[in-house]
Amino acid sequence: MRLIMLETMRWFLLICALVCIIRLIMGPTSADRLVALNILSGVVLAFLVIRGVSEGRVLYLDVALVYDIFGFLGFLAIARFFKDKLLGDGEGS
Amino acid sequence: MKDQSESDSGMRKHPIKPITLWNIIRFFITAAFLFGVWLIFAFRWDSYAVLSGLAGSFVISGLTYKVFIAEHEASLNSIVPWPLRLIIFFAVLIFSLYTSSFKMLVAVFSGKGSPRIVYFKTRLRSDLARMVLSNSITFTPGTITLDLNDDHLIVHWFFCNTRHAKAAGEAVKGRLERALSRAWR
Amino acid sequence: MRITLDIIAAVSFLSTIVFGTAGLIGLFRFPDPYSRLQSGSLCGTTAVFSMFIGALALAPNGAVAARIVILTVFFMVSSPTSSHIVARFIWNSGVSPWKPEEKD
Numbered sequence: 001m002r003l004i005m006l007e008t009m010r011w012f013l014l015i016c017a018l019v020c021i022i023r024l025i026m027g028p029t030s031a032d033r034l035v036a037l038n039i040l041s042g043v044v045l046a047f048l049v050i051r052g053v054s055e056g057r058v059l060y061l062d063v064a065l066v067y068d069i070f071g072f073l074g075f076l077a078i079a080r081f082f083k084d085k086l087l088g089d090g091e092g093s
Numbered sequence: 094m095k096d097q098s099e100s101d102s103g104m105r106k107h108p109i110k111p112i113t114l115w116n117i118i119r120f121f122i123t124a125a126f127l128f129g130v131w132l133i134f135a136f137r138w139d140s141y142a143v144l145s146g147l148a149g150s151f152v153i154s155g156l157t158y159k160v161f162i163a164e165h166e167a168s169l170n171s172i173v174p175w176p177l178r179l180i181i182f183f184a185v186l187i188f189s190l191y192t193s194s195f196k197m198l199v200a201v202f203s204g205k206g207s208p209r210i211v212y213f214k215t216r217l218r219s220d221l222a223r224m225v226l227s228n229s230i231t232f233t234p235g236t237i238t239l240d241l242n243d244d245h246l247i248v249h250w251f252f253c254n255t256r257h258a259k260a261a262g263e264a265v266k267g268r269l270e271r272a273l274s275r276a277w278r
Numbered sequence: 279m280r281i282t283l284d285i286i287a288a289v290s291f292l293s294t295i296v297f298g299t300a301g302l303i304g305l306f307r308f309p310d311p312y313s314r315l316q317s318g319s320l321c322g323t324t325a326v327f328s329m330f331i332g333a334l335a336l337a338p339n340g341a342v343a344a345r346i347v348i349l350t351v352f353f354m355v356s357s358p359t360s361s362h363i364v365a366r367f368i369w370n371s372g373v374s375p376w377k378p379e380e381k382d
Binding site for chain 2: 297304312358
């Protein structure tokens with residue numbers, strides 16, 4: 001019972017991540033790509049937790065914790081980079 | 094010489110006691126917070142772990158308590174919440190998370206909705222409570238905080254049905270703000 | 279006890295599947311980034327949160343359960359922060375929100 005549930009959740013989260021990657025690749029603007037990346041980070045976090053629970057090891061959960069804490073620093077950097085690019089375009093043209 | 098006496102009288106005009114007391118309180122709150130996080134992360138209770146965690150948290154809070162808690166915070170109650178009321182706030186937050194999720198679910202499948210950007214004010218005083226309010230507005234699907242100035246929120250709301258700022262604020266944050274204002278005074 | 283935990287886990291995993299699917303559908307259905315972010319938070323917040331509750335019910339020992347509780351608290355802080363960063367970026371880049379045609 002438990003094994004079936006955990007396996008189902010693993011495959012479901014994998015499919016979610018694949019769909020998010022499709023949106024990430026075909027998103028027309030950079031804002032859409034950032035939205036897809038935001039969802040993808042949450043899905044990957046859930047995948048790590050499910051993996052840790054089904055293996056019964058704490059190590060995966062530590063990795064998930066660090067991924068969660070430092071995840072939004074990446075968002076800050078990417079948003080800052082895109083903003084600088086947008087502002088540079090606006091001033092140049 | 095004269096300068097020193099001037100500054101001395103200036104110091105005497107301001108009461109010294111509360112400021113230093115406030116520093117000590119800030120220091121100990123920071124140390125207690127760091128030590129709690131250390132205990133949770135280490136998850137062991139032998140004497141070596143506890144003592145080294147205590148020493149490390151005291152050293153780090155001595156270095157960083159000025160950054161951790163701003164000096165202009167009014168009182169102790171605007172930083173340390175009431176524990177029981179905080180739990181009530183979490184219950185309210187999870188309840189509103191699921192109700193607004195169901196609303197959003199219906200909106201996704203029917204394709205209807207009236208998204209609009211609304212502006213309103215909050216009446217919370219403490220900075221931490223304002224931050225928690227804007228975070229919990231973003232946490233519930235259907236509302237996203239776009240910007241937070243001092244007490245002024247810009248929110249993108251998916252189920253907008255009014256143009257009145259106060260009514261919009263009541264509909265978006267009414268329950269959360271009431272629970273939060275009880276938790277942080 | 280074990281049966282109760284299994285039922286809790288099954289219910290929360292079922293809600294994960296429902297909310298996650300709806301969020302991904304909304305991600306492809308809505309036309310503008312704000313609405314995509316709203317329905318995406320359905321997948322990225324509600325689904326993940328219910329999955330944490332289910333994983334907490336299935337946790338094999340105490341250390342794993344404590345880690346999951348801490349992870350949930352950090353997730354409640356970090357997930358709104360990152361979607362706020364994204365929303366603020368969209369707002370600053372000057373995208374105006376989508377309005378349905380039939381209403382004004």
